[in-house]
Amino acid sequence: NAGVTQTPKFQVLKTGQSMTLQCAQDMNHEYMSWYRQDPGMGLRLIHYSVGAGITDQGEVPNGYNVSRSTTEDFPLRLLSAAPSQTSVYFCASSPGTPRGYTFGSGTRLTVV
């Protein structure tokens, strides 16, 4: 049971490049989310999904796209990377309250 798997673990992008952060879970959880974590600002919600085909915006969605074609996968796309998107990105999944979210190990992204 792998839990939540994120790839890559580290990535350096040039300004303007696009990329996809991958997230997969093998727990058959309906709910999945993407967060970014920045020093002094805590974890902030980017996008979330309550099931296959259903997504919505979180607190900081600008510059990011998501889709959820299967229960297992929830990729995060950066459309045109900017230095302000330098951060650590976490994917998380949950079967629903009360069991809380299981987080992946994160992707550390640097945009130069």
Place this chain on the structure above:
Amino acid sequence: EDQVTQSPEALRLQEGESSSLNCSYTVSGLRGLFWYRQDPGKGPEFLFTLYSAGEEKEKERLKATLTKKESFLHITAPKPEDSATYLCAVQADRWDFGNEKLTFGTGTRLTIIP
């Protein structure tokens, strides 16, 4: 707007010295309050969910409590392996899909000195 404030930002304790971490929250209706532990370079690890004022949960040296305005994470006789950042998050009780969103505090960085 949901808000979570954690204090102190950092706490250094001697091994065996008990203390408490605070999480103050503002939410329109509380569906759940969560505590997580995060080690450097890793994702948050779920510890507890609390639902209503007066509720308590325990796990080893940790005990979480909840009032209508705040939650405390009490750590009893801590060991060096308890060193980590502890995060608090709230989930609001909404009528739409937004009730699955979490709002996090910035965390308390706990260091236990041997």
